[in-house]
Amino acid sequence: MTQVDTVEIGQGDAGVQEADAGTWRGGVRRVISIGSRPGPWKRGxxxxxxxxxxxxxxxxxxxxxxxxxxxxxxxxxxxxxxxxxxxxxxxxxxxxxxxxxxxxxxxxxxxxxxxxxxxLNDKSQAGGDLTVASHNVGADNRDPPRTARDLLASGADVLALQELTEQARATYEKALEKAYPHHTVQGTVGLWSKLPLSDTRPVDTKIDAGPLADTKPAHVKLAYTRALRTTVATDRGPLAVYVAHLGSVRVNPRGGFSTGHRDRGAQALAEAVAAERNERMVLLGDLNGTTDDRAFDGITARMRSAQDAAGDGFGFTWPASFPVARIDQILVRGVEPASSWVLPATGSDHLPVAAGISW
Incomplete structure (x- = not known):
């Protein structure tokens, strides 16, 4: 029994020694690992x-x-x-x-x-001398009467519409005539107003009407008119109002961000704005671009966004199902935007925008 006990004790001491050696080696490995691990300023x-x-x-x-x-x-x-x-x-x-x-x-x-x-903060204020609204009603809009009713509910004094088709034009004219006794339609854009209009004319935004465009009949060229200028007679004096629908943009693998038509229109519109003699003016429309885009520098250098000055949030308007960009704009010069907001969807692929302005 004594010999057996001695052997067992010896084996136990060897196991303890091996365990101590393993613990020591593990500790060394941990120390080396910690020492070689990058610090928080060297990681990431x-x-x-x-x-x-x-x-x-x-x-x-x-x-x-x-x-x-x-x-x-x-x-x-x-x-x-x-x-x-x-x-x-x-x-x-x-x-x-x-x-x-x-x-x-x-x-x-x-x-x-x-x-x-x-x-991110709400900069809108109560009041305003005039409410203006703008909406690309959509050429593919399946329910123009509903869109007209929704726009009537906005209570706007001046209402600009873009992408008017020949078929839908009569619908909007009939639905809006009682609330807006004054209106003008030039090509695919129109303006409805509760106040008298004067000095109305189309604005050339360089939309290509095809070969031999200059020789085409007037009614054919009118179909390519996508901007107008008019004067609204307010009790505070005349207000120049521009309505515009600039060319579409495309994103494709070969051409990248294709903006040729839109950029030419933006340049032409900037020239019209620069030449405008009335110190008080409003630009309403689907510009197919955001005011951050350098293509609009000629316009934003002379006018400011109502949404940026008096809105609440980013004011995204397109596409209506999940807006990712604010391409429908209300820009002003010589008047003060008191408030700016986006209206609910109407059946178009754009959301309407509105603003209250004051003198």
Missing amino acids: LVLAALALLLGLVMLLHAHIPNRIGNLGSLAETLLPWFGLFVPVLLAGALWRRSASAVAALLLPVVVWLNLFGGL
Whole structure:
């Protein structure tokens, strides 16, 4: 028994020694692993670089060239949505426990807030001397009577419509005639007003009417008219009102962001705005672009957005089912926007917009 006990004790000591050695080796490995692991400022450097790139793109968006696929205009159209990358990068930074990535995210956050932070609060005020509204009613709108009723409910004093078809025009004229005794339609755009109109004329926005456009009959060329100018007689004096529907844009793999027709129209409209002698004016319409887009610099240099000045939120209007951009605009000069808002859907693929303006 004594010998057996001695052997058992010896074996136990060997097991303890092996366990101690294993524990020691494991501790050494842990120390080496901890020593070789990057610190919080060295982790997530790729995330930090992406955060800085995001901030620089937003900060320097005006310098993104348009030579290749109009990338600059495309980026400016989607500029507010760049902010969605911030929480994605923040989640990655927290998962990697990267202090450098979190610090780098300060740049895009500050830039985004500088660009769009002012749109997050409600700047609208009560009152206003005149209510104006604008709506692309949609050539494919299946229910123009309902759209007309919805627009009547807005209570606008001046109502601009775009994308009027020959078939739907009579419907809108009949539905709106009692509330709006004064109206004009030039091509595919029209203006209905509770106040008298004068000095009405089409505005050439350089829409191509096809070969030999200059030789076409007047009624054929009128079908390509997509902008007008008129004067509304208010009790505060004359107000020049422009209604415009600029050319459509397309995104495709080969041509990128195709904006040729729209850009020519924007340039022509900017020239008309610059030549306008009435110091008080309003521009209503579907411009097929946001006011951040450099294509509208000639207009936004002379006019300001009612939504930016007196709205609540971004005022996205297209597409109506899930608006991602504000391409339907109300711009003013010489009058003060008191409020600006987006109206409910009407059956068009655009949402109507309205604003209260005062002198």
